[in-house]
Amino acid sequence: IDAMCMWLVKNPTDYSVLVTSNMFGDIISDLAAQLVGGLGFASSGNIGDNYAVFEPTHGSAPKYAGMYKVNPMATLLTVKLMLDWMGETSHAESLEGAITAVIKEGKVRTYDMGGKNTTLEIAQAVASKM
Template identity: 75%
Template sequence: CKAFPGNPLNFRDDIDLVVFRENTEGLYSGVEFHPVPDEVVEVLGKHSPKMERFATVPRDELAISCRIFTRRGCERIVRAAFEYAKQHNYPTVTVVEKPNVIRETSGMMVRIAREIAKEYPGIELWETNIDAMCMWLVKNPQDYGVLVSSNMFGDILSDLAAQLVGGLGFASAGNIGEGYGVFEPTHGSAPKYAGQYKVNPTAAILAARLMLRWLGEEEKAERIERAVAEVIAEGKVRTYDMGGSASTLEMAEAIAEKAGRG
């Protein structure tokens, strides 16, 4: 999420945030129970005395969602964040969790982040709780660069970061595995706007920039970014979300023309 000067929707003009979100584990793992089977309550009760106060709740009035972390999953996302920070000269990586309350899962993520940080002496590790991070991003977003978090917290952070730079029309994302990557605008398909021809295409175009960067095509990625920056700075072509009347195609063509000039 990068703020392009000249965008009337920017919270500030000096924001450049990258959110690394683990998206295969955590609360979105899909391991949930409702109503909760007796054996699940019994097993949890044996391992945690805190489950005792829920033991008499009728099973159809009880719901459980499991927050599952693995060491491999934590290591993978944290290392990816540090590698990105190293490659693109970010001085800090901020791990955003809630280990003071969610001690086991968030605690695992933070401990692993500390271990991996030792391998990157030129990058400082910051640790911030998710609730405080939301406050600090609104107060001082320019102080942060690379953020890394678990699935749900990363989901929250990415939408917050997107709004700071103008909204979902300006935020792109990549779903990156060990050998494959899928890139998209963070707004997804936005079916309610289908056929209206007014949606800002910048996020989709910046997703192509992310893809090219991942493929090692840095010069082409930079060309796209410069083109977007120039069009926004000029302010001649703006879609409805920016207070203008340009169509999706008109905005895309303006950016393509700039990119074609190099």
């Protein structure tokens, strides 16, 4: 695990999929999330032969319930992962393109991105780009 984390930080583009146990996967996924901007951007998929479960890596963040400040990007990127797995490539690409456009514009950002926009405002900005 220690060597894998070192190589992942040193050469992150060398890896697209890592297969490991749950415990090591949890450690590696938290590290890898920082390489893409933090847990607010990290998606996850548990993929089997016939079924898959997708979720953002950050968990539910109950301490932010009702505050509308949580970054929805990880959830949206998780939907993109699911669409890819389902073979809905054009929809996945459309969603990813919209997310990328919103991030590049930098007009709407949640607190973890250095902004003050709400969860809904980010989601609306992404939807408007699709």
